[in-house]
Amino acid sequence: MDKPEVTLENYEAVYAYYRDHQQNRMLAMLAYASLYAKYRPRITYADDAKAQLAGLVKSGRVLIVAANHITHSDQYTLAATAWKTPLRRAIGRTRVLAKDELFVDPDLHKKVDMMGGIPVFRSKNYGLRAVADAGRLMMDISAERVCRGDNLAIFPEGTCNEDDPTRLQHINSGIGHIAKRAADRGVSPVLLSIGISYGPDAHGPDxxxxxxxxxxxxxxxxxxxxxxxxxxxxxxxxxxxxxxGAVAAY
Structure with a gap:
């Protein structure tokens, strides 16, 4: 299937494409490794979390990874984290929900695709009514990918936190709808929360x-x-x- 233009008007073709899109795993591994070399996050774990995560990934249990959203670079920090944690084994079978603006520039579109991106049309850009049908289809496709064995990474705040990077913004029910739709199809994903901190003076999109x-x-x-x-x-x-935990360990 040819790659469609990622526009709201074209959302049905967009999600038909991303229902089955699969990046080259070897290229994805190289990209994630290079992102770790560039960003080098310092990673700490909750008690026994590393061992539990290693067991889950090895067994193929599907995860919904939720991370906080502070800057436009968070997806790169998260990818670098994946490379340096047991999540490395899941590179190439993880989908990442990403705002549709990242799919406009052809070069960036290619990179986001390689990282497993699925476009999201946000109500803050188009209005709640305008994105309702696209949003429902996005959640269906995301749940379907989870049921087929893919992990899913989400920044559930939906937009960069420009106020206080130590306190989450409100999380809406979208992540819950995806998890429930997967559960209704017989697959119960495990929630993995990953906190990110760049220090008290580094927040806002740019x-x-x-x-x-x-x-x-x-x-x-x-x-x-x-x-x-x-x-x-x-x-x-x-x-x-x-x-x-991320703030305390900074």
Missing amino acids: TENVKSASVFVGEPLFDLPAKPMDIAHVVQKDLQIAVD
Whole structure:
């Protein structure tokens, strides 16, 4: 299938493409390794989290990875973290929800595709009504990929935190809807929260101080509630704990 133009008007063709898109795993591994060499995050773990995560990835158990969103470089920090943690084994079978603006420039589009990106059309850009149908299809496709064995990485705040990088913004129910749709199809993903801190003075979308981030990998959560909003509340609490850990370790 030919790669479609990533526009809201074209959302059905976009998600038909990303339903099956698969990047070259070897190229993805090289890219993630180069991002680690550039960004070099300093990684700490919750008690027993590293061993648990290694076991989950080795067994093929699917994960929903939730990370806080501070700058435009967070996806690179997260990729660098994946390379240096047990998540390395999951490179090439992890989808990353990414704002549609990243798919406009052809060169950047190619890089985001290589990292496993799936476009998201955000209500802040188009309005809630305009993105409703596209959003539902995006959640369906994301849940389908999870059910087929892919992990899913999400920045559930939806936009960069320009105020206080130590406190999460409100998390809406989108992550909960994806997890529930996967569970309704017989697959219960494990939640993995990853907190990122660049220090107290580095936040907002365009900050340059993004290297040597403090990254905290939380303990995997196996039992999620049944309702999407309840799942979002759990993510809010668990991800804040991971952010607190990243801030404390900075």
